Amino acid sequence: MQNSPRSTRPVATGALAAVTLAAAAVVATGPAQAVVGGTEAAPGAYPWLAAIGTPAFAMRPAGQFCAGALIAPDQVITAAHCAVPAQQTPEALTATFGRDDLSATGGITVGIKSIRIDPRFRVSIFDSDLTYHHDLAVLTLAEPVPVTPVAVTTPRGDTGTVVGWGATTDGDWANSRLHTVTVPLAADTDCVTAYGTEFDAGEAFCAGSPTADTGEFDSGGPLLVDGKLAGITSWGKGSAQPGYPGVYARVASTTF
Template identity: 55%
Template structure:
């Protein structure tokens, strides 16, 4: 996902050289179209200043409390300097439409242990979690959080539908296999840390550009946040998701 990292830097530059350090990190590959209102807690995170994408979207997020959205820290690291430049949009299945509800952000809180490494040419994000405080509480369902237990999971996002695709604007979902910690550590030696990461994905179902910060779900519960990987749907390199602690 080196391309996604470059696009993230572009997003930051377009926000007045201050913001979203971030993270177009993924696109749902091998999935089907979905309706944003079906998971009412699903959010598109963006800024009006990010002109390359419809709705200014560059990451995903999940409503975990009426005024709190969980996303990836690398998506919004620079936005701490100007959180008001960020927006969160609900119920918009196609980013080119005016549908849904858009809410301003008033605060960005990163996980205190969030940090970045580069291992074998791949950007690695540790404790890649951030909470966005919304200007107005939302009267909608929130998503429950759980530990990642199971063989398969669901991913959602507005990202590309193949490696290098930057044009998709329609929400998609896919079922992805959970990859064991042992296999993920073998795929990313010296980078994968099972204490704060979990892996999922295959060559036929994965996330991609502009899916960072989006949900990894098992039985309708949020078990991870799309974080980083080498490529998209690349054999031997599953996507890494940030595990969600009880609090931070």
């Protein structure tokens, strides 16, 4: 979801410099997210969840700036707006699994071999904020990981679960703990009321409330229904803003 403006830039070289600056730009210019109103996730509850980052992005624990979900032994799905800046330098990114606290060590960290962006991905504007359409990308890992991928489903029912290492309040860059919260799924008509023509039910759905939402640095992370992946955290106006639920890219229809 929305990202807050950023002014600090770390010093790096080569491909890492480019991706670091691009990651900071993602944080600075687009909608960000963080799990707001949640609680710490149970240890080991989401082994397929990836923290996506770059070692040079020192402003965040483990260089994390987005998240993703393992959908095959060597493939992670995330938001396109997280991956586009590194499309030409995928080796500058890493994906870390099995680390509930990013300030700790452990888990499995692997490099990224290639990035595939949904060819329909595009960026537009809503009320001075960037909005994303068909906001999906698949990262191919440098090697398979010994983790069972998450199953995929369609959004249905009244609630879903969001998970992420993002900010728990506005401007929180320091959180390193994995959080989760139950969010209400919004009707498509409510999304149209909130976002007008910027919302397309064919490629996205909405969820969240003023007390439960994703937030900054949660972009690319999962929205789960019955433990299965239904959506990818994409964008929204603010975080936990009344009348503006978060927007999630639909995963089940992914064909790129």
